[in-house]
Amino acid sequence: MSDPILKARGLNKRYGKVTAIDNCDFDLMPGEILAVIGDNGAGKSTLIKALSGAVQPDSGKIWLDGQEVAFASPNDARANGIETVYQTLAMSPALSITDNMFMGRELRKPGLMGKLFRTLDKKAMEDFAREKLAELGLMTIQNINQAVETLSGGQRQGVAVARAAAFGSRVIILDEPTAALGVKESRRVLELILDVRSRGIPIILISHNMPHVFEVADRIHIHRLGKRAAVIRPSDFSMSDAVAIMTGAMEPPASMAA
Amino acid sequence: MSNTDSFEEVVKTRREEKFAEFDTTEKGVLQKFHHALHTNTALVPLIVLLAAILVFGLILGEKFFSPFALTLILQQVQIVGVLAAAQSLIILTAGIDLSVGAVAVLCSVIMGQFTFRYGVPPFFAVLLGLAFGTAIGAVNGWLVSKVKLPPFIVTLGMWQIVLAANYLYSANETIRSQDIEAQAPFLQAMGTTVKLGGANLTFGVILMVILVLVLAYALRSTAWGRHVYAVGDDPESAKLAGVNVHKTLMSVYMLVGFICGLAAWVMIGRFGSVSPSATTGVIGNIQAITAVVIGGISLFGGRGSILGSFFGALIVGVFELGLRMAGADPQWTFLLIGVLIIAAVTVDQWIRKVTA
Numbered sequence: 001m002s003d004p005i006l007k008a009r010g011l012n013k014r015y016g017k018v019t020a021i022d023n024c025d026f027d028l029m030p031g032e033i034l035a036v037i038g039d040n041g042a043g044k045s046t047l048i049k050a051l052s053g054a055v056q057p058d059s060g061k062i063w064l065d066g067q068e069v070a071f072a073s074p075n076d077a078r079a080n081g082i083e084t085v086y087q088t089l090a091m092s093p094a095l096s097i098t099d100n101m102f103m104g105r106e107l108r109k110p111g112l113m114g115k116l117f118r119t120l121d122k123k124a125m126e127d128f129a130r131e132k133l134a135e136l137g138l139m140t141i142q143n144i145n146q147a148v149e150t151l152s153g154g155q156r157q158g159v160a161v162a163r164a165a166a167f168g169s170r171v172i173i174l175d176e177p178t179a180a181l182g183v184k185e186s187r188r189v190l191e192l193i194l195d196v197r198s199r200g201i202p203i204i205l206i207s208h209n210m211p212h213v214f215e216v217a218d219r220i221h222i223h224r225l226g227k228r229a230a231v232i233r234p235s236d237f238s239m240s241d242a243v244a245i246m247t248g249a250m251e252p253p254a255s256m257a258a
Numbered sequence: 259m260s261n262t263d264s265f266e267e268v269v270k271t272r273r274e275e276k277f278a279e280f281d282t283t284e285k286g287v288l289q290k291f292h293h294a295l296h297t298n299t300a301l302v303p304l305i306v307l308l309a310a311i312l313v314f315g316l317i318l319g320e321k322f323f324s325p326f327a328l329t330l331i332l333q334q335v336q337i338v339g340v341l342a343a344a345q346s347l348i349i350l351t352a353g354i355d356l357s358v359g360a361v362a363v364l365c366s367v368i369m370g371q372f373t374f375r376y377g378v379p380p381f382f383a384v385l386l387g388l389a390f391g392t393a394i395g396a397v398n399g400w401l402v403s404k405v406k407l408p409p410f411i412v413t414l415g416m417w418q419i420v421l422a423a424n425y426l427y428s429a430n431e432t433i434r435s436q437d438i439e440a441q442a443p444f445l446q447a448m449g450t451t452v453k454l455g456g457a458n459l460t461f462g463v464i465l466m467v468i469l470v471l472v473l474a475y476a477l478r479s480t481a482w483g484r485h486v487y488a489v490g491d492d493p494e495s496a497k498l499a500g501v502n503v504h505k506t507l508m509s510v511y512m513l514v515g516f517i518c519g520l521a522a523w524v525m526i527g528r529f530g531s532v533s534p535s536a537t538t539g540v541i542g543n544i545q546a547i548t549a550v551v552i553g554g555i556s557l558f559g560g561r562g563s564i565l566g567s568f569f570g571a572l573i574v575g576v577f578e579l580g581l582r583m584a585g586a587d588p589q590w591t592f593l594l595i596g597v598l599i600i601a602a603v604t605v606d607q608w609i610r611k612v613t614a
Contacts, residue, residue: 054498075500090498092491094560099484104500106481118480147296 003066005030005202006051006082006171011060013046020046021057022226028171033193033203035213038223039246045175047223048206052084052173053077064170075104083168087176089160093149098122098129100148101163132166133159136192154185158192165196172196173204178212190216210239222246295609299554299562302605303569306552306598310573314580322583325457332463335575337362337525339466339568341542342549343473344517346567347510349550350477351490352559353402353409355511357394357416358518359542363534364424365391365522370433370532373442380444388519394420395515396508403507413543421539428534435530448527462524469520470568477564486510490559548595549574552602556610573598 008026012019021043028034038044049055051062053071062069064080071077074084091100102125108114109121126144133144138158148156157177164172174193178186186209193216197203207213213220214234222229222245230245230252244250295301315323322328341358348355369387372378378386394416401412438445448462477483485506488496497503521542526532538545553570555562574595581591 074498078500084498086498088495088498090495092488092495092499092560094491095484095487099488100499103484103488103496106484108481117475118482120479120481120484122479 002030004028004063005065006204007063008051009061011047011050011057011062013043013050013055013057019043019226021050024060024223024227026051026221026228027231028202028204029219031197031200031202032218033197033205033216035205035207035217035220036223037207037210037213037220037242037246042223042246043226044206044223048084048173048175048204051077051204052082054084078167081168081170082173083164083171084173085157085160085164085175085177087179089156091148091156091160094147096145096147097133097151097159098125098144100159101125101129101132101166105167128166129162132162136162136165136195138162152185154181154188157181157185157189161189161192161196165199165201168201171202171204173206175206176208177205178207178209186212210242214239214242222252224248292609295605299606299609300566300569302602302609303553303566303573307569307573307576310576310580314576314584318580318583322580325455327579327583329457329459329463331572331575331579332466333458333460333528334579335571336460336462336466337521337528337538338542338545338549338574339571340462340469340517340521340524341538341546342553342567342571343466343469343564344514344521345543345546345550346553346555346562346564347473347486347514347517348409349490349547349555349557350486350559350562351507351510352493354413354547354557355398355409355514356413356543357398357420358514358521358546359538359540360417360420360424361391361394361515361518362521362525362542363536363539364394364420364427365519366525366532366536367424367428367534369445369522369526370438371428373445374433374437380442383442384445384523387522388516391515391517391519391522392512393515395512395518398515399508399511402511403504417543424534424539430534432534433532438526438530438532445523445526445532446530448524449530450527460527462527465520465524466568469517470564473564482506482509487560490561492560545574548599552595552598554602554606554609556606557603561606561610570602 004027006026006028008024011021011024011026013021024043024047026047036044036048046055050057053074053076056072064082069080071080077084092103107121107124109119113119114121130144136158138155148159151159161174161177164174177189177193181189190212193203193205205213205217217234220232220234220242222232222242224246232242232245241250245252341362344358345355365387368390369383372383372386373380398412398416401407402409448460448465450461452459452461452464477486485496485501488499488501489503489506493503525536525538529536549571550567551557551570552573553562553566553568555566577594578591581594582588
């Protein structure tokens, strides 16, 4: 197997007396969907935040594509091609789909208007947004300028995933993408995730939903007590085994233990 | 894939419903109107403004409906108009600035006293006044953004501090209009009148209009403007989406301080004199907030347009002049403005209902 695209070794993060991640390792292979599961408080959010630049680990190292990186902010990680879809989606409800897709990386008009007056190139941004939504089969969102608050939960998630897919050249992190959605909408988002993977972009999927995890993940990173307890393949284990490892009821199999 | 999770199979196979489709069926007139208001919040105050001008024009005739009277309104609202432009920016970030009027008065005192007490050339005194306003804005912004204090508290304190400093520094001395005219006419530059037919425009009025147009452009068509809205809408989301929230807030508060400095210069032009006890210091903030609210900018941040606040300021001006010309008790003006404020917020709530 090839080298991991995103690798972490010995990550630590403490909040006062609480150790959120404790000497944790992490590997994401190119082109795979890696699910991260773990009980509440196991430290998976902190791990993910460390990988996406939202949290700076106290110690430990991260490599992206073999190069050591240290992200000072989410923007830093983003500049390196790591996009995160947060559970809250991080969208401004009153602003349009286009505005939200380009938030923080707006395009300016070429020439004098853009340089001197910093005019936004609304047309280019709208075209790009429309194209990206169409690529992911969300073209039924017709009015790219409608406010995000007028969209349904699934549509918002779709826009957020499209935003990540449009700009995330190397890794996409999805935090609980189906948690707030209905059954049908979840299904559509899972299809979206598979669709994004088929473009060759590796995905880190954080989810509590075992059926969803077992359906789409290539490998499952089980997080327990601040570290990686095991990495399993969904074909080799049942959901109850995964939950057992996650909660400590079952020792991780020796071959899989990390 | 595991064997226990086939309960969603039915959805996978039977999914004729579309996922992200929009209902494009014809909407009723009211819904269309609602949608128009939702996308363009300055529409309501504009309609109210035009209706008010029309009503007063019909009642008072030529006396009101003349270029002279209509431009007189512009002159009367120029200070509040500039302050309202500043206030709009803060309110768009879900804040509120109670210190705008006091800062403007202190800046005007600085412009005057630096010229007359220290002999600074008027041009530089004005620049210093603008710089001072910007600095106060920076302090407000820093306290709000870094120390995370509520804007209401920060500016409530700053209002008192600035107002007191203003009296202490000036020793409550007014600089007379004649002295300024004789020795430093540049301070009164914003009072310069331009005649266009029967219309009287001052530089201050022109400055106000240009300021509003420039800000409207910046808010609509630059990344900075989009960030201001995003920060007001949901700062946490804006931050995660890659907006530098601190930088955006600082830029807004500093710009507002600078605009208060501009308001100071406009004040000197309007009054002729420099007076530390100008009423703007005490009621300027409330006047500005009134204009902003009537103009349809949401106090919860992130929604509204600066053109709306400009119309809001004009609505107040039209009511004041119209009712005075009609010989009504001035208290009617306040009563009607009170009604307008409540009506404006009611309309705002209705507009915010996206599902209507």
